[in-house]
Amino acid sequence: MQRILVVVLLGLLASGLLSCSRGGAQEVVVYTSVDQVFSEPIFRAFERETGIAVRAVFDTEETKSTGVLNRLIAEARSPRTDVFWSGDPVRPFVLINHGLVEAYISPSATAIPPSFKAADGTWTGFAARARVLLVNKHRVPSQDTPRSIEDLANPRWKGQAAMANPLFGTTTMHVAALFATWGEARAGRFLEQVKANNVRIASSNGEVKRLVIAGESAFGLLDSDDATDALNAGVAVEVVYPDQDTLGTLVMPTAVVLIRGGPHPQNGRKLIDYLLSPDVEARMAGTAGHMPLRSTVPTPAHVRPVSALRMMPADYSRVTSEIERIQPWLRNWVGL
Amino acid sequence: MAPELGRSVRTSLKRLEEPLALYSVGVVLCLVALVPFLFLVGELVVGGPKAMSQSLAIVTSFRLQRLFLDSFGLALAVTVLSLLVGVPMGVLLGKTDVAGRSLALLLYAFPIFVPPFLLALGWFYLLGHQGFVGNERTAAVLFSPFGAVAVLSLNFAPIVTMFVAIGLQGIDQTLEEAARLVAPPWRVVTHILLPLIWPAVATAALVVFALAFSELAVPMFLRVPNYPAAILARLSGMQYDPGEAFALVLPLLGLSLILLLIERRFLGERSFEVFGLHSIEAWTMPLKSWKPLMSPVCWFLALFSITPLMALAVRASDGGFPAVFQWIGSSPGYSLLFGSISATVIVMIGLVAGRAVARKTRGSRYCDAIAVLAFVAPASVLGVGLIAVWSHPATQFVYGSMVIVILGLIARYGVIGIRTLAATIAQSSPHLEESAAAFGAGFFRRMTQILLPMHWRGVVAAWLLALVFCLRDLDTVILFYPPGMETLTIRIFTLEANGPEAVVAALALLHILLTVGALGAGAALLLRGRPR
Numbered sequence: 001m002q003r004i005l006v007v008v009l010l011g012l013l014a015s016g017l018l019s020c021s022r023g024g025a026q027e028v029v030v031y032t033s034v035d036q037v038f039s040e041p042i043f044r045a046f047e048r049e050t051g052i053a054v055r056a057v058f059d060t061e062e063t064k065s066t067g068v069l070n071r072l073i074a075e076a077r078s079p080r081t082d083v084f085w086s087g088d089p090v091r092p093f094v095l096i097n098h099g100l101v102e103a104y105i106s107p108s109a110t111a112i113p114p115s116f117k118a119a120d121g122t123w124t125g126f127a128a129r130a131r132v133l134l135v136n137k138h139r140v141p142s143q144d145t146p147r148s149i150e151d152l153a154n155p156r157w158k159g160q161a162a163m164a165n166p167l168f169g170t171t172t173m174h175v176a177a178l179f180a181t182w183g184e185a186r187a188g189r190f191l192e193q194v195k196a197n198n199v200r201i202a203s204s205n206g207e208v209k210r211l212v213i214a215g216e217s218a219f220g221l222l223d224s225d226d227a228t229d230a231l232n233a234g235v236a237v238e239v240v241y242p243d244q245d246t247l248g249t250l251v252m253p254t255a256v257v258l259i260r261g262g263p264h265p266q267n268g269r270k271l272i273d274y275l276l277s278p279d280v281e282a283r284m285a286g287t288a289g290h291m292p293l294r295s296t297v298p299t300p301a302h303v304r305p306v307s308a309l310r311m312m313p314a315d316y317s318r319v320t321s322e323i324e325r326i327q328p329w330l331r332n333w334v335g336l
Numbered sequence: 337m338a339p340e341l342g343r344s345v346r347t348s349l350k351r352l353e354e355p356l357a358l359y360s361v362g363v364v365l366c367l368v369a370l371v372p373f374l375f376l377v378g379e380l381v382v383g384g385p386k387a388m389s390q391s392l393a394i395v396t397s398f399r400l401q402r403l404f405l406d407s408f409g410l411a412l413a414v415t416v417l418s419l420l421v422g423v424p425m426g427v428l429l430g431k432t433d434v435a436g437r438s439l440a441l442l443l444y445a446f447p448i449f450v451p452p453f454l455l456a457l458g459w460f461y462l463l464g465h466q467g468f469v470g471n472e473r474t475a476a477v478l479f480s481p482f483g484a485v486a487v488l489s490l491n492f493a494p495i496v497t498m499f500v501a502i503g504l505q506g507i508d509q510t511l512e513e514a515a516r517l518v519a520p521p522w523r524v525v526t527h528i529l530l531p532l533i534w535p536a537v538a539t540a541a542l543v544v545f546a547l548a549f550s551e552l553a554v555p556m557f558l559r560v561p562n563y564p565a566a567i568l569a570r571l572s573g574m575q576y577d578p579g580e581a582f583a584l585v586l587p588l589l590g591l592s593l594i595l596l597l598i599e600r601r602f603l604g605e606r607s608f609e610v611f612g613l614h615s616i617e618a619w620t621m622p623l624k625s626w627k628p629l630m631s632p633v634c635w636f637l638a639l640f641s642i643t644p645l646m647a648l649a650v651r652a653s654d655g656g657f658p659a660v661f662q663w664i665g666s667s668p669g670y671s672l673l674f675g676s677i678s679a680t681v682i683v684m685i686g687l688v689a690g691r692a693v694a695r696k697t698r699g700s701r702y703c704d705a706i707a708v709l710a711f712v713a714p715a716s717v718l719g720v721g722l723i724a725v726w727s728h729p730a731t732q733f734v735y736g737s738m739v740i741v742i743l744g745l746i747a748r749y750g751v752i753g754i755r756t757l758a759a760t761i762a763q764s765s766p767h768l769e770e771s772a773a774a775f776g777a778g779f780f781r782r783m784t785q786i787l788l789p790m791h792w793r794g795v796v797a798a799w800l801l802a803l804v805f806c807l808r809d810l811d812t813v814i815l816f817y818p819p820g821m822e823t824l825t826i827r828i829f830t831l832e833a834n835g836p837e838a839v840v841a842a843l844a845l846l847h848i849l850l851t852v853g854a855l856g857a858g859a860a861l862l863l864r865g866r867p868r
Contacts, residue, residue: 029819035834040663055820058830078729080736080819203556203565206834214465214475229834 027053028267031068032085034254035225038288039085046274052267057081069094072259076100079261082268085275088252089116090173092123093320095257102260104269108276111294116253125253126276127284128291128306130224131174132249133240134209139218142238146219149242153193162200162211162220166191166330169205170223170252175330176322177250177314191333201334212237223252228289228302241304248312253293254284350778354697357779361688362703368747369710372721376585379724391583400566404587407563410485411549417489418496418544421637423537425493426500427525428634432621435631441501444638445494449851450645451808451825452491453553454844457832458644459487460557461651461841468647484560488548490641495547496540503536504529521621542599542712549591550714552811553829563588564714564811585717592713599708645848648841656838660846663831663839667824668850674738674813674823675806678745679753682802683795685746686753687783690798693754694762704758707751715811718747723816738821744812749805753798760794761787793862800858807851824850 032039036058043054059068069091072081076098086092095101105121116125135145139160146154152161164171179187200217202208208220209227213235227239241249256272258265274280281297284290291306292299299305380391394400428434429441447455462468465475477483507529515528530537555562567584623630652660689707692700710718722744726735734740768790769782777785788795810825817826828843 031819036830037835040665053820055818057817057819058822074723074727075735077727078732078736080732203559207559215472216465216475216479226834 026051026267027055028083028264028271029055029081029262030083030085030271031057031072031081033059033068033087033091034085035087035288038225038284041287042275042280042283046271049274050270052270054271072100073098079259080263081259082262082264083271083275084257084259086255086257087129088170088173089123089125089255089316090176090320090323092255092257093317094324095259096122097320100260102258102262102265104258104272106269106273106276108273108278111278111296112276113293116293123255123257124272124276125255126293127281127288128251128253128293129170129289130241130249130251130291130304130309131170131221132224132227133219133242134212134222134227134230135219135238135240136212136215136217137236137238139215145238145240147240147242147244148246149221150190151219152199152221153190153197155197157197157218159198159200160218161197162202162208162217163194164202164205164208164222165334167327167334168203171205171221172323172330173252173319174221174250176319176326177312179326180315180318180322181247181313188329195333224291224303225289231302241309243312244310248310250312250314251291251306251309254290347776350776353779357688358692358697358699358703361685362699362706364685364746365689365703365706365750368722368743369718369750370706372718372725372747373589373709373713375724376589376717376721380583380586391586395583395587400563400584403561403563403566406481406561407549407555408591410481410488410555410560410562411545413485414488414492414548415541415545417485418493419537419541421489422493422496422540423500423530425634425637426497427504427530428630429497430501430504431525431529432623432630433627434623434634435627437634440634440638441497444634444641445498447491447641447645448494448498449804449808449855450491450848451553451810452488452551453557453810453829453832454648454847455491455644456487456554456557457840457844458647459483461837462644462647468650479559481560484555484558487554487558488551490644492544492547494641495544496537499536499540499543500533503533507532525621539599542595546592546595546712549588550716550811552714552716557832564716567714567716567720585720588714588717592709592717595712596705596709599712645845648844648848652838652842652845654838656836656840656842659836659839660842663827663835664824664843664846665822665827667822667827668846670738670821671807671823671825671847671850672854674741674745675803678742678749678806679799679802681742681746682750682753683757683799684753685750686755686757686798686802687787687795690754690757690759691761691783691787693758694760695766704751704754707754710747711749711751715748715809716815719744719812719815722747727816735816736818738818740816740818741813741821741823744816745806745809748809748812749802752802752805756798756801757791757794760791760798764790796858796861800855803854804851807847807854 030043039058040056043056046052047054057068057071068084069086072079072084072095075081079100084092084095092101101122103118103121106124109117109124109126112124112126116128117123131149133146133149133151140146144156146157146161151157152163166172166175175187175191178190181187182190200211202211202220205222205226208217208222209230211217212220213230213233219240224239227237230237231239243249256275258268258272262268278294278297281290281292281294285292285297285300285303289300289303291303291309293306295307380388383391425444429437429444434440459478460467463470463474463478465472467474470478478487511528511532512524515524519527550564552562552564556565563584567588689700689703691697693704722740723735725731726740726743728735734743764787768786772782772786807823808825809823810829813823814826814829817823822830824843824847828840828847831843832840
């Protein structure tokens with residue numbers, strides 16, 4: 001028995017060492033803040049098609065977008081990542097500002113509209129989401145359905161609405177876009193009114209979805225993929241694309257960047273080409289409720305086409321600057 | 337001349353074996369479990385006065401102070417509730433003739449080996465708004481501080497029970513017999529046995545408090561704001577500022593040191609006296625007329641303890657099992673790999689340091705104290721420290737590989753090896769080793785030819801215990817696991833928010849089966865060749 005134990009332990013140690021030394025050319029390392037449930041099947045499909053193994057780090061829902069982003073920054077002195085697939089278009093700008101991005105113009109990105117990609121190839125967007133309102137139909141009569149994000153501050157809904165912590169995830173981007181569009185005075189006033197209106201601050205968009213589905217909140221501000229998820233669950237909810245007559249709805253493409261100095265740059269480019277392909281965009285639309293940016297990619301029935309939306313004007317580079325600028329203000333607002 | 341010189345050198349080297357082994361273990365423990373904390377302090381000092389004053393402002397902000405107090409209150413409530421439930425259960429299942437007490441103890445204690453957030457998930461499937469027996473009110477209770485306290489207490493109370501049960505087994509029979517001559521059984525328990533095992537109860541309370549205070553996943557899942565989550569959030573904010581995160585860590589470091597001092601001052605010397613297995617034939621207290629009442633109570637609590645696991649099973653049966661292999665990846669393999677290697681190193685460290693602690697060798701207390709510090713400190717603190725130490729270009733062979741995970745697990749759970757093996761080795765007389773030493777046996781020879789054969793069951797038990805704790809770990813490794821090498825607990829956690837519920841439940845069950853398998857294999861090994 002002792003010999004068997006020794007053999008088993010040696011076997012485990014050997015396989016461990018093999019795992020340690022794994023770092024050959026036929027692999028690519030990707031960090032992503034796109035939901036694992038959607039991104040992982042795409043990585044597996046890439047592996048099947050190319051034979052290149054994908055080693056991924058996924059974000060947890062609560063730290064979405066910034067967990068892996070900060071890991072990338074923390075590892076900047078010795079990058080171990082080839083590709084960052086961001087759930088929104090502003091995080092790539094943080095990496096660009098840190099000098100961590102290698103420009104790459106992918107041949108797969110030709111048909112993507114110029115407003116959703118950088119001319120110099122530092123980032124490329126595809127498969128977008130929108131910031132929407134998810135409304136619980138049991139709690140809200142159809143005639144009262146909120147139609148604007150400003151309803152978060154409406155006393156009619158005091159204590160009945162929810163949004164995610166604006167220090168994290170796509171809510172950060174949304175708030176920064178408001179500061180960029182409305183100006184500091186109006187955006188600040190709006191957020192103070194939101195606070196005074198006892199809007200529930202959830203740890204993530206997924207939690208906002210749960211709160212609305214459970215009826216704990218009448219409506220909430222979240223991403224369209226979360227809303228699609230709620231619709232697919234068959235619960236009595238309605239998805240509202242807000243401010244279609246005024247400000248417009250914020251649209252956020254997912255975005256890929258090539259990391260400078262990554263261990264497998266060639267495979268990183270191959271993965272980017274694959275991710276930007278129309279097939280993957282169609283798959284993101286079908287399974288994850290994302291909006292295709294290319295007119296040639298079909299939009300599923302349950303997803304609103306980008307062309308049919310009044311979009312909120314958003315210069316992603318400026319929004320990134322706003323995010324960094326308003327951090328102290330936001331921390332104070334959140335109380336951290 | 338030459339042979340004499342050679343003999344003299346060999347003798348000197350043999351004498352050096354023990355201190356060298358202990359120093360080596362000390363160096364390893366310092367590197368993995370102490371240096372990370374020192375780095376945190378260093379990062380703050382390097383930032384200069386401006387960074388220090390900024391950090392001070394953050395730490396002293398009202399919101400964070402309140403979060404800290406909330407977390408403190410939560411951990412305290414969990415500890416008190418765990419003691420209230422765990423101590424009586426320890427007495428009942430460890431000392432009395434409750435019907436089927438071995439099986440009841442096994443069922444009741446099983447949640448110890450399950451990551452707390454899986455239990456929270458199970459309770460969610462049961463009591464959530466759309467749970468099997470859930471409604472708006474049950475969901476409101478579950479998603480509240482009360483729910484978090486209840487879930488964590490159910491997870492941690494068995495720890496107290498096990499400490500009490502083992503402590504009761506270790507009490508000198510002569511004391512019990514003397515007491516039974518003059519007092520009824522319940523007075524023996526309340527006036528003799530419980531006072532005798534108070535160090536075990538106090539140690540259990542400290543362990544529960546430390547685990548509850550550092551728990552990240554359950555409060556996050558149940559939407560209860562807590563301090564460790566605030567640190568994680570700080571490290572995940574848009575403007576990554578490790579200096580500020582380190583500042584947030586300082587109050588936790590202070591609390592960890594206080595816990596360590598309490599442990600050292602009041603319990604460090606006494607713990608092993610009661611953990612021993614002095615008697616094999618322990619007295620079983622007859623419950624007599626109380627048996628028909630107490631047996632159902634124990635069984636109710638045992639079944640209640642595993643209720644969330646049953647809820648997971650029911651949820652998983654709704655289409656989760658067929659899809660599980662699509663989502664599982666290599667995570668069970670990595671869990672077992674990381675756990676096995678870490679448990680092996682933990683046992684190796686435990687053999688040297690645990691033996692030194694049992695024999696009260698000079699310097700052993702420092703090794704033990706470092707290991708205890710890393711265990712009682714919140715996992716996020718240790719994680720941040722490990723990143724600060726190892727995330728550099730020159731140390732990518734560590735940070736860029738599974739080695740960082742192994743280091744994290746060794747740091748976090750090293751104390752399990754040290755304490756378990758110290759308790760085991762303390763049962764054997766040092767004279768055996770002294771006799772061998774007198775005949776020229778060096779430290780390693782005594783270790784391999786006396787201690788290991790004599791205590792192999794204790795060694796296997798320590799390895800199993802360390803393995804199970806490594807398997808259930810989430811909070812330590814989630815901060816730095818290498819790309820593509822996530823453990824099963826990480827996979828469940830990252831899939832939990834948006835993954836199919838039935839699949840997540842099935843993955844959770846698989847994790848439980850993995851643990852049961854490891855424990856079952858270990859139990860079979862331990863029972864093999866046991867004297868009857």
